Amino acid sequence: MSEVSGDLPLDAPAGRGSAVYDDLKSRFFPTPLSGLATLAGLALAGWILWHALQWALFDAVFTGPPEACREAAGACWAVIHARWRLMFFGLYPHEEHWRSALACLLFLGVIGASCMPRLWQAGRLAVLWIAGFAGFLLLMRGGVLGLSYVPQEKWGGLTLSIFIFVATVLIGMPLAVALALLRRASLPLVARLAGLLIDGIRSLPLITILFALAVVLPILAPGALGSKLTRVILGMALFFAAYQAEIIRSGIQSLPAGQEEAAKALGLHYWRRMAKVILPQAFRRALPPTISQLAIIFMEVAMVMIVGIFDFLASGNAAYGSGEWNFANVEVYVFIALVYFVFVFSLSRYGAYLERRMRVGK
Amino acid sequence: MTAQPAIRIDRLDKFYGHYQALSQVSLSVAKGEKVVICGPSGSGKSTLIRCINRLEEHDAGTIDVLGTPLDDRTAQIDGIRREVGMVFQNFNLFPHMTILENCAMAPMLVRRQPRREAEAAAMHFLEKVRIPEQALKYPGELSGGQQQRVAIARALCMRPTIMLFDEPTSALDPEMVSEVLDVMVALAKEGMTMVCVTHEMGFARQVADRVIFMDRGTIVETAPPGAFFGNPRHERTRAFLSQVLAH
Ligand SMILES: Nc1ncnc2c1ncn2[C@@H]1O[C@H](COP(=O)(O)OP(=O)(O)OP(=O)(O)O)[C@@H](O)[C@H]1O
Ligand SMILES: [Mg+2]
16 A cells, blocks of 8 residues: 555546546547457456466365376476475485485575675686585595495486576686687687687587587597586586577677777787776677576586586486376476576566666666 | 876877877876866867777877876776876766765775675765765766765775766766866865866866867867966967867
């Protein structure tokens, strides 16, 4: 109530209610025919919503064995209840799941913290992320402090997906900046080579890159570039960097030439011009496509399944694929979609917040 | 040593592709001297002063700034840019930094001044251009005249020996021109070495020691303002002046 009276002047004209009514009427019922269309649309939306709710909530089964679902008409959320650990933690040893959960929460915390403008200083972010990675590896890998050792092959589920995403972006983003700057280098040979590399990677499907690094490389050069997980992350980072480099470059290209000239005239050398004047502005301008690229790469992490890495989606497949829950595949995928939605939607909203915030500093 | 000029340009050539923007330009500017450069659009005025801090590279001839020759050695160029301030037609303030940060950044990074010292100096120069109260705003929140005064303060914060101005008032609304010119006149009175590309002839009369007229990449005429405006020797100068002064 207080909100409403705060917004509306107290001495609003008496006809106000009917003004709203007139507005609604002219928008949705201007003629009998479009009035009918409006009603039909409402009815359809209501019908869909009703059935969705019936399936997802009213007729759904939330716990119990597979048999409990067989009789029910609605969704079988019991599969999530029974198998959520597999989806979140993959093949990580059951009694150590708390470590994987903690590691996942730790990363989410570090991501959340680095979203706060207060921490935006190279030093603070570096400390935060080094500590974050150290903590993550300590928890996941173990082998010290009385934690039992868990090999990388056993990592999986949502925790692994988030780890791959974060590592991809942390390696890929600096690489993208480097590629973008190299492509603008004044030495033609350097610029050409950078351009060739970027365009080359962009012409390859991610699957090809992952296959080459995960399957082909160990045959040609056994032991090169670390474990399979490491190689897959490097491949993802390379893929991400090629696209992101062009996004950053377009941001740089959109700046007036006078910005760099002014920085030169003040005696700033190349790296300082880039770090203080060009890149901060380029990133601001490139923010919307950067957020899109992050969302895309978050989804693309699911590709690692193809080279046998047990990410969130692969764990989801396993969650219903073991016989007794075979019928509940839709529920599992809806749940996975929901989790993806929460992450990517938050990312987009955060991007919108950043844009609002930066408009102030313009 | 005192006779050494601040800037010595000798038979300068500059090409953009096949187009010759400057041909055989020679010019010497003494310390403390104020030189105004004018001329029709495309005559090479900007190109000439942008060569002085090497925003453009010249193709032939030599430029010495404060006794140091300009060549490919980057360390020397950075050293010279530290001594040469520049003010642009479009201000070119950094929009993502506050006014204070715009002014204090370069002294902190290039001159290695501690933050407090750099900010105190920035406030000093912002007071000189009479906008200290805007220090915490962003460039987008200021008027054109205010932005250009900030740009002058930003250049001064580096304590330059020479100041270059490239049409500093021609992007401004008429009512803001004088506030910028006032700052430049004050700067001239303090003995700063100044090279100004401008068509503000009142300013040239008031502060210039010499006025230079350029056309088609060459210096056509050089004279003290009295002689330049009262008795121009070349036909092209006369034609140009009659156009500019007609306003
Ligand atoms: N980057 C460039 N590439 C190609 N040609 C250029 C470039 N910059 C300037 N020119 C050309 O060089 C000539 C001189 O340009 P300059 O900018 O020095 O003229 P100006 O005297 O400053 O003119 P204005 O009064 O319009 O600023 C012009 O014909 C211009 O077209
Ligand atoms: Mg010009």
